[in-house]
Amino acid sequence: MKKQPLLDYINKHIDLTVEEKAFLTSKVKYRKYLKGQYIVQQGDVCKYECFVISGCTKTFFVDEQGQEHIVMFAIEDWWASDMGSYITQTPADFNVQCIENTEFIMFSYDDIEDLYREIPKLERFFRLIIERAFVASQKRLVRNFSLSAKDRYLYFKNQYPKIEQRIPQYMIASYLGITKEFLSKIKGQLLLE
Amino acid sequence: MKKQPLLDYINKHIDLTVEEKAFLTSKVKYRKYLKGQYIVQQGDVCKYECFVISGCTKTFFVDEQGQEHIVMFAIEDWWASDMGSYITQTPADFNVQCIENTEFIMFSYDDIEDLYREIPKLERFFRLIIERAFVASQKRLVRNFSLSAKDRYLYFKNQYPKIEQRIPQYMIASYLGITKEFLSKIKGQLLLE
DNA sequence: CAATAAAGTTAAACTAGATTAACATTATTT
DNA sequence: AAATAATGTTAATCTAGTTTAACTTTATTG
Numbered sequence: 001m002k003k004q005p006l007l008d009y010i011n012k013h014i015d016l017t018v019e020e021k022a023f024l025t026s027k028v029k030y031r032k033y034l035k036g037q038y039i040v041q042q043g044d045v046c047k048y049e050c051f052v053i054s055g056c057t058k059t060f061f062v063d064e065q066g067q068e069h070i071v072m073f074a075i076e077d078w079w080a081s082d083m084g085s086y087i088t089q090t091p092a093d094f095n096v097q098c099i100e101n102t103e104f105i106m107f108s109y110d111d112i113e114d115l116y117r118e119i120p121k122l123e124r125f126f127r128l129i130i131e132r133a134f135v136a137s138q139k140r141l142v143r144n145f146s147l148s149a150k151d152r153y154l155y156f157k158n159q160y161p162k163i164e165q166r167i168p169q170y171m172i173a174s175y176l177g178i179t180k181e182f183l184s185k186i187k188g189q190l191l192l193e
Numbered sequence: 194m195k196k197q198p199l200l201d202y203i204n205k206h207i208d209l210t211v212e213e214k215a216f217l218t219s220k221v222k223y224r225k226y227l228k229g230q231y232i233v234q235q236g237d238v239c240k241y242e243c244f245v246i247s248g249c250t251k252t253f254f255v256d257e258q259g260q261e262h263i264v265m266f267a268i269e270d271w272w273a274s275d276m277g278s279y280i281t282q283t284p285a286d287f288n289v290q291c292i293e294n295t296e297f298i299m300f301s302y303d304d305i306e307d308l309y310r311e312i313p314k315l316e317r318f319f320r321l322i323i324e325r326a327f328v329a330s331q332k333r334l335v336r337n338f339s340l341s342a343k344d345r346y347l348y349f350k351n352q353y354p355k356i357e358q359r360i361p362q363y364m365i366a367s368y369l370g371i372t373k374e375f376l377s378k379i380k381g382q383l384l385l386e
Numbered sequence: 387c388a389a390t391a392a393a394g395t396t397a398a399a400c401t402a403g404a405t406t407a408a409c410a411t412t413a414t415t416t
Numbered sequence: 417a418a419a420t421a422a423t424g425t426t427a428a429t430c431t432a433g434t435t436t437a438a439c440t441t442t443a444t445t446g
Contacts, residue, residue: 179433394440
């Protein structure tokens with residue numbers, strides 16, 4: 001069943017009964033998007049938290065100078081959304097776009113409170129997930145302050161070898177907060193070492 | 194009662210019964226620290242999530258070159274800890290130090306699961322708190338990528354006027370990810386505008 | 387398979403912010 | 417009130433990373 005990967009993932013954090021699993025799967029929806037399609041657009045209200053079954057997304061925003069900044073990537077077993085927009089139901093700061101054909105399980109804002117009511121354990125589940133996401137975000141902040149562009153690249157390469165392989169280099173540069181030209185230079189330097 | 198500010202704060206997010214409030218207050222501890230004292234030290238395991246009743250803390254880490262980087266400040270109604278260390282009970286990346294005499298309500302790691310068991314609503318409470326913290330962290334990441342040092346300073350000044358007033362300038366520079374000399378220059382430039 | 391678009395490279399000129407170091411001001415302690 | 421420590425300023429020099437622009441390589445499409 002298409003929703004199985006979500007159940008497996010949840011199962012790592014909390015135990016659900018058969019009935020709870022049934023209720024959960026009845027309340028979330030499976031959907032496929034094509035490469036290039038948007039899940040959320042800057043300015044729209046984000047209606048879904050999306051669990052990635054397969055494929056890959058980028059979350060980015062476009063600044064006043066028209067420059068694109070990639071905030072995160074999401075692959076299998078990650079979450080994609082503009083959480084700020086989702087939790088407050090206000091216009092999104094970010095875009096979420098599929099950079100491969102991507103399958104999701106989507107948690108609608110309209111249904112999530114029903115889910116929490118029927119399955120209070122999900123509060124714990126999402127607390128655990130978001131705790132980890134917060135910690136990762138803090139650590140990334142720290143790396144951006146304390147590491148050079150080269151070291152940030154090496155960290156990324158080492159930490160997410162799978163992601164590095166399937167994503168164009170200019171997007172990695174954007175994620176690292178540097179220009180594609182400079183990343184190209186860094187890679188050149190690393191080859192000579 | 195010293196723990197009242199915590200109850201008021203929690204009350205903004207969830208409703209607790211009289212018994213729940215009693216249980217909660219029995220399980221958390223009030224404590225005062227002096228300016229300069231540490232709540233967590235880099236390398237130690239973080240045992241507490243600390244709610245600030247009064248005073249101010251800085252969360253920072255020291256990099257390999259011995260440079261201090263301030264990750265966040267916490268004043269009244271904020272939380273201070275190394276959440277990464279707390280949730281995984283592994284050595285902390287960060288220090289949390291009081292930069293004023295500071296009063297806390299402390300949630301011990303050893304008691305928190307009891308609290309969740311007795312008061313499941315607290316799972317929701319902490320989920321809501323951490324969602325917001327995560328969103329704030331993401332937005333800060335974005336500002337660091339897309340704004341100049343000057344604009345980051347102006348944002349900080351505008352967003353946290355109370356914090357700016359009570360904290361030495363060199364700490365603000367550290368929080369913004371710039372040197373104290375450069376912040377001084379920025380402030381000089383702003384006076385001429 | 388030719389044509390076009392997308393992605394990556396190279397190098398010169400430039401800039402935001404760091405570094406260093408000397409000095410000024412403000413708190414704190416004795 | 418003098419002495420010391422903490423904080424803040426100024427200016428010259430330096431550097432990591434940007435910008436611009438021309439070019440190359442790799443994918444995609446008609």
